[in-house]
Amino acid sequence: MEISIVGGGFGGLASAALLADGGHDVTVFEKNDQIGGRARAHKDKGFQFDMGPSWYLMPKVFEEFYDNFDKKPEDFFELTRLDPSYRIFLSDEKIIDVHAQLEKNYELFNEFEEEGGEKLERYLREAKKKYDLSMNGMIYQDYDSIFDFFNLKLLRGGSKLDIFRNLDDLVTKRFDSEEARKILEYSIGFLGGSPKITPAIYQLMSYVDFIEGVWFPDGGIKAVVDSIREIAEDNGAEIKLNHEVEKIIIENGKPRAVQTNQGSYFTELVVVNADYPHTELDLLDKEHRSYDKKFWEKKSFAPSAFVAYVGIDKQIESLEHHTLFLDKDWGENFDQIFDSEDPRWPEDPSYYVNVPSKTVPEMAPEGSETLFILVPLAPGLEDTEKDREKFYNKIMEDLEEKVGEDIREHEVTKRIFAVNDFREDYNAYKGTALSLVHTLRQTAYWRPRHKSKKVDNLYYTGQYTHPGIGVPMTLISAQIVANRIEEEC
Numbered sequence: 255m256e257i258s259i260v261g262g263g264f265g266g267l268a269s270a271a272l273l274a275d276g277g278h279d280v281t282v283f284e285k286n287d288q289i290g291g292r293a294r295a296h297k298d299k300g301f302q303f304d305m306g307p308s309w310y311l312m313p314k315v316f317e318e319f320y321d322n323f324d325k326k327p328e329d330f331f332e333l334t335r336l337d338p339s340y341r342i343f344l345s346d347e348k349i350i351d352v353h354a355q356l357e358k359n360y361e362l363f364n365e366f367e368e369e370g371g372e373k374l375e376r377y378l379r380e381a382k383k384k385y386d387l388s389m390n391g392m393i394y395q396d397y398d399s400i401f402d403f404f405n406l407k408l409l410r411g412g413s414k415l416d417i418f419r420n421l422d423d424l425v426t427k428r429f430d431s432e433e434a435r436k437i438l439e440y441s442i443g444f445l446g447g448s449p450k451i452t453p454a455i456y457q458l459m460s461y462v463d464f465i466e467g468v469w470f471p472d473g474g475i476k477a478v479v480d481s482i483r484e485i486a487e488d489n490g491a492e493i494k495l496n497h498e499v500e501k502i503i504i505e506n507g508k509p510r511a512v513q514t515n516q517g518s519y520f521t522e523l524v525v526v527n528a529d530y531p532h533t534e535l536d537l538l539d540k541e542h543r544s545y546d547k548k549f550w551e552k553k554s555f556a557p558s559a560f561v562a563y564v565g566i567d568k569q570i571e572s573l574e575h576h577t578l579f580l581d582k583d584w585g586e587n588f589d590q591i592f593d594s595e596d597p598r599w600p601e602d603p604s605y606y607v608n609v610p611s612k613t614v615p616e617m618a619p620e621g622s623e624t625l626f627i628l629v630p631l632a633p634g635l636e637d638t639e640k641d642r643e644k645f646y647n648k649i650m651e652d653l654e655e656k657v658g659e660d661i662r663e664h665e666v667t668k669r670i671f672a673v674n675d676f677r678e679d680y681n682a683y684k685g686t687a688l689s690l691v692h693t694l695r696q697t698a699y700w701r702p703r704h705k706s707k708k709v710d711n712l713y714y715t716g717q718y719t720h721p722g723i724g725v726p727m728t729l730i731s732a733q734i735v736a737n738r739i740e741e742e743c
Contacts, residue, residue, distance in 0.1 A: 258283060258512045258521040260499045260537075263291020264307075264725050265716035266527030267482045268319065268732035273525070274489035275323060276740055280312040281521075282491060283514055285498035286679060290479040291527070292687075293725070298667040300619040301565035303626055305671065306687075308608040308723050309576070311462050312470055315726035316478075319733065322353040323485055327622060330481035331471040334613055339468040341574040342440070343656055344433065345582035352437060354467055367433035369521050374464075377428055377438070381461035388458055393721045396704055396734050421456055422449035436580050443604075443630060446556025446688040446723050448591075453694050470575065470613045478725070500527065502537050510708045523711040523743060525735060530689070530702050530718035531679035544707040554696060555574070556688035556723065557591050558673045562646055563620060564625040565667040572657045573623075575612040579656065580604045597632035599645055605629040607653065622666065627653070633684035637673035644672060689717040697722070713739060 255278045259266045263286035274280040274670035288294050294304030310316075316327050327333060344350065353359055356378075360371030367373070426439050439449040441459045458518070471477045483493065502524055503511040509524040526533045531550045534543045581604045591600065608626035611618035618624040627647060647662075654661050671687035689694045701720045706712035715735045720726045 255279065255524045256670045257281070257525065257739075258519060258523070259453065259525045260502070260510070260533065261285075261291060261527035261716070262289040262493060262495075263527050263716060264293055264479070264482070264728040265732050266291070266525070267479065267486055268729050269527065269715050269735055270485040270491040270493075271482055271527050272322060272732060273490060273739065274486055274491040276736065279379045280486070280491040281519065282486070282493045283497040283512060283519075284493065284495050285528075285681075287495055289483055289493060289495070292475065292680060293475050293479050294334040295476040295479075296563055296669060298669070299565060301563075301622070301624050301667055302474060302476070302610075302617040303563040303624060304608075304610065305561070305563070305667075307475050308610070308626060309560065310471060310475070310478070311466070311724070312726040313466060315729060319729045322733070323489075325485070325586060327471075327481075330484070331473055331477040333469045333471055336468045336470060336575050336613065338574055339463065340576035342437065343577065343579045344436070345580065348433070349572075350433060350437070350462075356464060358659065359464060363434055369428065370431065372430070372435060373428055374434070377457070378461060381457045382465065384455055385458040386460040388455065392698065393727075393730055396720065398736060407479075419454040420450055421454045424454040424457060425449065440578055440580065446686075447691045447693070451554070451691065451693050453692070453697060455697075457694065468576065470610065470612055472614050472616075473726075474610055474614060474617060499537060502526075502533075502542075502712070504539065504709055504712075509712055517675060523739065524713070525739075526712070526714045527584055527716045528717070529681045529683055530714060531683040533714070536681070538709075542706075542708050542712075544584035545702060550683060554638050554691040554693055555633045555684055555686045556684075556691050558633045558635060558676055558685040559671075559687040560629040560631050560645060560649075561668040562625070562627040562644070562649070563667075563671070563672040564627065564661070564665060566623050566625060566661060566664040567619075567666050568659075568664045569621065569623050570657055570659055570661070571608070572659075573607055573609050573612070573625075577607045577609070578604070579607070579653070591630050591632050597635040597649065599631070599635065599641060600629070603629050603649075605649060605653075625661075630687075631673060633673070633686045635673050635685070637685070642670050643673055688723050690722075691693060692722055694720050704731070704738060709741065 257278045257280045259270050259282045262282050270280045270282045274449050294305045296303040338351035342350045363370030363374040422739045425435050429435050434722050442449050442452050497514045499512050499514050501513040511518045526560050534545050581602050611624040676682040676685040702718050704719050713735050715731045717723045
């Protein structure tokens with residue numbers, strides 16, 4: 255079967271590899287000049303930056319994906335478990351390291367509050383149960399009906415999954431200290447949500463964090479992108495860069511061609527990895543849309559982001575590979591980001607600094623450092639060059655004060671990527687850096703479908719669909735779609 259894949263992000267590449275391995279004629283159409291979608295790389299003056307995903311979590315999900323091809327991750331790249339997993343600068347000038355060794359983390363939590371280590375141990379046991387129930391009965395399953403979601407297996411584990419409770423409520427009842435709460439809730443920001451609106455099932459992220467660990471591949475996340483591209487091409491998939499799909503042509507209820515900026519291409523089936531709202535509203539005629547404009551306007555979108563890619567000619571000892579700077583006004587921070595009525599640049603934001611050259615020195619010239627600085631922003635925010643530069647200096651002043659070193663004086667290269675770039679480069683709705691927030695009403699059955707409701711042989715993969723945001727989830731989404739296509743076509 256002739257299959258066209260719109261978008262070459264992780265979801266598109268993974269789908270291409272799986273479907274090509276299944277014997278189909280697969281072509282990937284990517285609008286940009288390199289593959290990877292948000293996981294593209296930026297290189298300048300000897301510095302290499304992963305432009306999007308920077309955490310390698312849930313290694314078992316990667317292993318299961320590569321196993322589809324009788325491969326292992328180590329066939330393509332070497333993984334290093336980070337220790338410390340990450341460092342946190344708190345607003346009271348306290349610096350915390352979360353370690354790869356559990357015992358050290360139990361000791362750390364004992365410093366936060368009485369019996370903190372025992373509380374963490376119990377919390378992680380609960381998180382493991384959620385993780386096991388999710389991975390074995392929820393994550394890899396597709397949902398077309400509410401009855402698919404509330405199946406017997408899931409209902410039996412329902413009380414353990416805490417589907418109808420929010421994460422902040424769960425953590426607050428388990429822990430008294432601000433330090434413990436922030437450590438256990440920070441990862442939700444990477445899923446694009448606030449702990450107050452994210453279902454408590456995402457407690458499972460603490461199991462991922464503390465038990466499975468934080469890893470990093472040599473060559474950065476780009477090495478993962480390149481490995482999946484290699485698998486896809488080895489199985490016969492063709493990748494066309496600088497081919498922006500402008501329309502999906504539907505005839506007799508099925509796709510018949512994809513129209514790109516470089517011509518039209520015949521197809522029998524389409525898998526969309528491009529932005530879901532953009533595809534529905536801009537690439538399909540009205541009668542072929544599963545979701546109209548009003549549907550998307552009512553949805554809660556994950557934040558956009560301000561990202562600065564900065565190469566400096568010095569090294570900063572106080573920064574780890576992953577370093578989080580968490581503001582004291584934690585709740586207000588989230589409120590500013592999710593205030594859709596009045597989106598504004600945050601006043602005292604929390605932010606994240608990734609220094610991959612700490613683990614892979616080749617990602618920066620000798621004696622230098624590669625800095626990736628990310629600040630969540632409200633989607634739909636007005637984004638001007640003046641706003642960017644002012645905000646950049648604000649963040650850098652704070653960072654320089656906290657690490658006690660000059661950084662801007664040592665800049666060799668700098669690139670800023672923000673709301674407008676997410677819109678332009680990825681056709682991202684409202685400039686979101688991710689997709690839909692993981693609220694209860696936007697989880698599992700309640701996320702947009704993998705299969706079009708109006709068009710046969712039109713499928714969707716990626717972070718808008720189940721199971722959601724993050725590279726591991728996107729790989730799972732691709733496997734769900736590929737399996738469904740093999741069953742139905």
